[in-house]
Amino acid sequence: MTTAQLVSEIKKKQSFLCIGLDVDLNKIPEHLLKEEDPIFAFNKAIIDATHHLCVAYKPNTAFYEAYGIKGWKALEKTIIYLNKNYPEIFTIADAKRGDIGNTSTMYAKAFFEDLAFDSVTVAPYMGKDSVEPFLEFKNKHTILLALTSNQGAFDFQTKQVGENELYKEVLKVSKTYKNSESLMYVVGATKAEYLAEIREIIPDSFLLVPGVGAQGGNLQEVCKFGLNSQIGLLINSSRGIIYASRGEYFAEEAALKAEAIQKEMSAFV
Ligand SMILES: O=c1ccn([C@@H]2O[C@H](COP(=O)(O)O)[C@@H](O)[C@H]2O)c(=O)[nH]1
Numbered sequence: 001m002t003t004a005q006l007v008s009e010i011k012k013k014q015s016f017l018c019i020g021l022d023v024d025l026n027k028i029p030e031h032l033l034k035e036e037d038p039i040f041a042f043n044k045a046i047i048d049a050t051h052h053l054c055v056a057y058k059p060n061t062a063f064y065e066a067y068g069i070k071g072w073k074a075l076e077k078t079i080i081y082l083n084k085n086y087p088e089i090f091t092i093a094d095a096k097r098g099d100i101g102n103t104s105t106m107y108a109k110a111f112f113e114d115l116a117f118d119s120v121t122v123a124p125y126m127g128k129d130s131v132e133p134f135l136e137f138k139n140k141h142t143i144l145l146a147l148t149s150n151q152g153a154f155d156f157q158t159k160q161v162g163e164n165e166l167y168k169e170v171l172k173v174s175k176t177y178k179n180s181e182s183l184m185y186v187v188g189a190t191k192a193e194y195l196a197e198i199r200e201i202i203p204d205s206f207l208l209v210p211g212v213g214a215q216g217g218n219l220q221e222v223c224k225f226g227l228n229s230q231i232g233l234l235i236n237s238s239r240g241i242i243y244a245s246r247g248e249y250f251a252e253e254a255a256l257k258a259e260a261i262q263k264e265m266s267a268f269v
Pocket of ligand 1: 020060094147148149150186187188210211212213214215236238239240
């Protein structure tokens with residue numbers, strides 16, 4: 001998907017919500033455990049109930065890898081279902097990959113070709129030759145971790161490296177990579193006060209912003225400092241939406257949570 005298509009979808013739906021599909025079998029409604037593929041059954045119900053309220057879905061691959069081959073198959077079924085039924089939705093494989101060049105190429109093939117996601121999250125720690133293989137794929141997006149939502153972000157990301165904090169170096173240096181126009185960046189909603197300075201370095205880039213809902217990030221604060229003329233934000237909530245209820249009407253309850261966020265977002269679009 002191109003960035004222009006994503007922006008057009010945001011305007012149409014008045015939403016820049018990304019719903020995280022982080023499926024934990026200990027948290028989904030008990031009645032789904034009888035299904036042949038409970039993970040996919042859960043995702044399908046959530047997607048069918050919420051697709052009109054969001055512009056992106058983000059399965060975190062950890063929640064699928066944890067269940068071995070069955071989990072990977074459920075991930076594959078989920079992306080096939082999304083691409084077939086809701087091709088207008090932007091898809092993010094939150095896999096946090098990145099390795100030496102030839103290995104990164106294989107990661108990129110796995111998520112962009114085999115699974116046909118629109119984007120994948122990548123850790124920048126190994127530098128240019130670990131990121132550029134992802135950027136070779138046309139109309140695919142590489143979402144670099146910049147300033148993450150967790151407390152550990154302060155261990156390294158905000159440390160001074162020469163003139164800048166490390167996360168600013170990631171933003172500045174990555175802009176020099178080949179095909180850098182396909183880059184997006186992860187900035188945690190819990191770090192909203194950093195967004196004004198981040199926007200000075202990357203005014204036009206899309207940011208994936210996890211951390212509203214369960215982690216306590218504030219949507220209004222993120223919008224105040226992070227919005228750009230094209231919106232430029234995909235704000236993610238996973239647990240806060242998908243685990244709204246464990247009852248029979250879990251998907252409808254999830255949709256109500258998503259709708260509340262979409263309504264708040266519509267004021268900014
Ligand atoms: O900085 C980061 C990067 C990724 N994540 C991921 O986003 C979701 C957040 O889930 P919630 O349930 O809404 O807290 C999850 O997959 C994280 O691994 C992040 O939180 N922060």
